[in-house]
Amino acid sequence: MLCRIAGNCYWMARYLERAENDARLLRMAAQAACWPEAARDPLGMWSTALEVGGSLDEYLARHGALTADGVLRFMAIDARNPSSIRSCLRAARDNARTARHLMPDLLWDAINGAWIEVQEIDEERLATLGAEGFVDWTIARCRLIAGCCDELWRDTVPHVIALGRSVERADVIARILAELLPKLLAEGTAPLTLGTPRARRWRALLDGLGLSDSWRRSQRGPLEPLSILHFILLHPTAPQCLLVNVRTMAEAIRGFAPGREGAALQTAREIEARLIATDLTAATRAAALDAFCRDLTALTNRLGLEVQRDHFSA
DSSP: OOHHHHHHHHHHHHHHHHHHHHHHHHHHHHHHTTSGGGGTOTTHHHHHHHHHHTOHHHHHHHHOSOOHHHHHHHHHTOTTOTTSHHHHHHHHHHHHHHTGGGSOHHHHHHHHHHHHHHHTOOHHHHHHHHHHHHHHHHHHHHHHHHHHGGGSOSSHHHHHHHHHHHHHHHHHHHHHHHHHHHHHHTTOSSOOOTTSHHHHHHHHHHHHTTOHHHHHHHOOSOOOHHHHHHHHHHOSSOTTSHHHHHHHHHHHHHHHSTTOOOHHHHHHHHHHHHHHHOOHHHHTSHHHHHHHHHHHHHHHHHHHHHHHHHHSOO
16 A cells, blocks of 8 residues: 555544534533533633643634634634634544545445535534534544445555544543643542532543543442542553553554664563552652653644654655
8 A cells, every 4th residue: 555545544544533523512611511510610621621722822822712602613614713623524534535446435435425524513503412412423423434444355455543632642641641641630639529519520531532431331349539540540451541552552553564663662661660660559659640741742732643654745
């Protein structure tokens, strides 16, 4: 497969994953706006959603003051925002089109159909759907596309798509932890009491990462910050957890580039080794936490650059 075509499949997967991640951030912000304590800071999580998505500065430059409806429109359907869900679905479709000959009709129709549908969602329809309705629509379309990927031939393309998806997931995990963990851990690591503001904020972290259902299914003990952090970083089987995605990266790189894995594979192994060796109790101290988040973000960014340089540049 040509480097250019492989790179387009990789970015198709990244943009689809980014659309789904943005949808979860919108859900996190919308649900937080209903908390009793939100009266003191009604726009806090909306700002966080923009910050994690890397578009807060662009929003403020274009729109000034934050509003819930404004952030929803900006992150959902704003064609001028390159990180909006609409823009991500357009970019995924454009990248998929260049590899149309490698895709079964079911997969192409799902990607192209999502792009056609999102163009029909204007401000009026978005207001009717609301944040929750639009989030449900986005995640359903992205999950449909992911399911259609099972129809791909078992050659290099599934490995490339798995790599793009896992790199994007690792990136959003690093960014959301860097944004939320300092605030959450400033309140301490004592066990959480259900129904309290602290518990809701930790639940929001799980929601933002798409891990709430996995957490409920796998955990039987008390709700504790360190247990949640360990689950996010080190759970060996939950598909949205960091360790799983780092291992998926390594497996995907070996799958589509055997014998020429390059620096990206070494970086994936370095991230895995650092995760496994991390003392979470020590890492949650203020100074160590800042270094941990910065290192994690830097390593995931480096891996993405190495993948692009070594495998998808002509």
